[in-house]
Amino acid sequence: MRACAADAEVGYAPLVAALAALALAAALASVMIGYARLDVPAALADAFAGRSSAAAVVLEQIRLPRAALGALVGFSLGLSGAALQGLLRNPLADPGVIGVSGGAAFGAVVVFYSGLAGVFALAMPLGGVAGAIVAALLLYALVGRGAGTMTLILAGVTVNSFAGALTALALNLSPNPYAAYEIMFWLMGSLADRSLPQLWLALPLTVVGWGLLLTSAPALDALTLGEDTASSLGFDLGRLRAQLVAGAALAVGAAVAVTGAIGFVGLVAPHLLRPLVGNRPGRLLLVSGLGGAIMLLVADIVVRLIPVHPELKLGVATALIGAPLLYGLIDRMRREA
Amino acid sequence: MRIEARGLVVRFGARPALAGVDCALVSGELTGLIGPNGAGKTTLLRVIAGLQRVDAGQTRYDGRSAAELGRAALARRVAYLAQSGFSHWPLRVDHVVALGRLPHRRPFSPPSVADRAAVEAALAAAEVVELRDRPIGTLSGGERARALLARALAVEADMLLADEPVAALDPLHQLRAMALLRAAARKGAGVVAVLHDLTLATRFCDRLIVLAEGRVVADGPPSALTDAVLAETYGVTALRGERDGEPFVIPWRAVGPGLRD
Numbered sequence: 001m002r003a004c005a006a007d008a009e010v011g012y013a014p015l016v017a018a019l020a021a022l023a024l025a026a027a028l029a030s031v032m033i034g035y036a037r038l039d040v041p042a043a044l045a046d047a048f049a050g051r052s053s054a055a056a057v058v059l060e061q062i063r064l065p066r067a068a069l070g071a072l073v074g075f076s077l078g079l080s081g082a083a084l085q086g087l088l089r090n091p092l093a094d095p096g097v098i099g100v101s102g103g104a105a106f107g108a109v110v111v112f113y114s115g116l117a118g119v120f121a122l123a124m125p126l127g128g129v130a131g132a133i134v135a136a137l138l139l140y141a142l143v144g145r146g147a148g149t150m151t152l153i154l155a156g157v158t159v160n161s162f163a164g165a166l167t168a169l170a171l172n173l174s175p176n177p178y179a180a181y182e183i184m185f186w187l188m189g190s191l192a193d194r195s196l197p198q199l200w201l202a203l204p205l206t207v208v209g210w211g212l213l214l215t216s217a218p219a220l221d222a223l224t225l226g227e228d229t230a231s232s233l234g235f236d237l238g239r240l241r242a243q244l245v246a247g248a249a250l251a252v253g254a255a256v257a258v259t260g261a262i263g264f265v266g267l268v269a270p271h272l273l274r275p276l277v278g279n280r281p282g283r284l285l286l287v288s289g290l291g292g293a294i295m296l297l298v299a300d301i302v303v304r305l306i307p308v309h310p311e312l313k314l315g316v317a318t319a320l321i322g323a324p325l326l327y328g329l330i331d332r333m334r335r336e337a
Numbered sequence: 338m339r340i341e342a343r344g345l346v347v348r349f350g351a352r353p354a355l356a357g358v359d360c361a362l363v364s365g366e367l368t369g370l371i372g373p374n375g376a377g378k379t380t381l382l383r384v385i386a387g388l389q390r391v392d393a394g395q396t397r398y399d400g401r402s403a404a405e406l407g408r409a410a411l412a413r414r415v416a417y418l419a420q421s422g423f424s425h426w427p428l429r430v431d432h433v434v435a436l437g438r439l440p441h442r443r444p445f446s447p448p449s450v451a452d453r454a455a456v457e458a459a460l461a462a463a464e465v466v467e468l469r470d471r472p473i474g475t476l477s478g479g480e481r482a483r484a485l486l487a488r489a490l491a492v493e494a495d496m497l498l499a500d501e502p503v504a505a506l507d508p509l510h511q512l513r514a515m516a517l518l519r520a521a522a523r524k525g526a527g528v529v530a531v532l533h534d535l536t537l538a539t540r541f542c543d544r545l546i547v548l549a550e551g552r553v554v555a556d557g558p559p560s561a562l563t564d565a566v567l568a569e570t571y572g573v574t575a576l577r578g579e580r581d582g583e584p585f586v587i588p589w590r591a592v593g594p595g596l597r598d
């Protein structure tokens with residue numbers, strides 16, 4: 001068991017309020033910062049007055065959707081990571097571990113590869129959602145109701161590896177190097193050039209996923225004492241596994257489908273925040289979601305501030321920021337142990 | 338509350354862990370579930386707690402099946418303390434104990450006055466009040482066992498099923514924990530404890546159920562643990578005595594060939 005700083009625990013309501021305020025601030029900063037100079041108050045005034053000035057269009061079609069998607073996707077990743085770590089009682093779990101993000105990535109790649117992506121704008125994200133659902137169903141067929149946690153992890157890793165191999169195969173067989181190049185770049189994850197249609201596609205799926213994940217809080221608390229104890233406290237673990245796999249598939253599937261694969265947020269956000277909620281998995285859910293939103297919004301601001309062209313990919317930035325954070329955290333845990 | 342098990346059969350592969358067990362457990366009694374390693378004690382306890390599927394037989398709770406009673410009602414009425422339990426995350430002791438109130442709480446509502454009182458009472462009963470702020474991972478094995486016992490007590494169930502609740506405790510806390518379980522039974526709850534210490538079992542329990550190879554070989558007051566039963570099931574002889582009206586047994590020598598102890 002890891003040593004922990006119990007005295008690091010802070011009040012839950014103030015913590016949620018502080019993180020929500022930080023997330024809001026990060027979202028506002030994300031709206032303010034961009035490649036083009038934008039007078040935000042003027043753009044807002046235009047937008048509310050119904051004047052489609054250039055500034056209003058940039059705000060409505062580019063800045064706001066990008067910030068909203070960043071918050072949405074970051075929240076989904078942080079929340080799913082916390083929920084899966086609680087379910088599997090393994091601090092290494094993240095949305096990748098159940099194969100959903102790999103499935104979503106492959107679904108989007110298939111659409112791109114088949115040429116459907118050129119037919120209508122939402123084809124790729126829809127393909128991603130379909131891929132996530134197929135991965136979750138495949139996982140379910142393999143695991144079935146009532147199978148144990150270890151089976152779930154093994155099945156998830158299998159599905160994820162298989163989806164990864166199929167994605168690599170698509171790259172391998174790519175008819176021209178430019179297509180392979182585009183797929184690779186898309187896989188690195190980005191919020192650039194996403195607009196309202198992507199947001200409206202992801203939002204409903206994401207919200208349903210959040211609902212499934214957030215309502216699992218009491219069961220995840222009970223699972224702290226093991227599966228027998230959780231069952232004896234009245235929780236149906238078969239139902240809980242189904243609920244969390246479905247929730248993560250919807251939330252993360254929709255996120256990956258729209259933005260590409262963004263790593264490390266789902267792994268790091270729960271770790272950073274766990275001591276602040278006294279290690280309680282139920283309370284970690286909302287907190288980790290907010291933390292994920294902040295991380296992703298900040299990373300997306302960073303990629304736009306770093307003068308590199310083409311723009312640094314968001315998935316690259318989150319890994320570059322997330323890995324040292326995690327390393328420092330592990331080092332601190334090792335010294336406290 | 339009366340729990341009745343009839344013809345329980347559980348197989349793990351070809352080996353039967355329970356080979357036709359009948360028993361009845363009632364409130365107000367401290368029942369010791371004893372028997373050698375691999376006799377099926379934990380399996381029986383898990384079946385009664387509703388955690389283990391059976392290949393045959395049925396368990397009735399006041400005449401109703403677990404399905405008729407419902408998962409939530411069963412969780413409120415029957416508490417289960419796992420063998421050598423642990424916590425996957427280093428929660429504070431009082432947060433661990435509060436998990437015992439989950440069956441009584443509506444999701445996402447704050448704990449009621451009764452919930453808080455039950456947690457305080459359980460912390461006090463298991464003598465872990467002074468450990469309440471400590472992360473459970475920093476406790477010793479015995480302290481952790483007491484914290485987890487407090488968690489099970491906090492359920493305030495009609496029946497407490499405890500798998501080796503005193504195995505990790507020092508002698509003082511073994512005596513106190515057994516006295517606590519007996520007191521809980523006197524107050525009206527049923528308590529079933531898997532025990533290996535025959536001295537504690539015979540001294541404190543109202544009743545002993547002796548399992549061997551998945552069958553009940555003796556069921557009755559501590560005097561039911563005769564020399565013949567001890568020799569057959571455990572392969573030991575024992576010293577016997579009585580002090581202040583409490584009978585006790587001390588395992589003494591192995592029966593039959595082998596190393597003399």
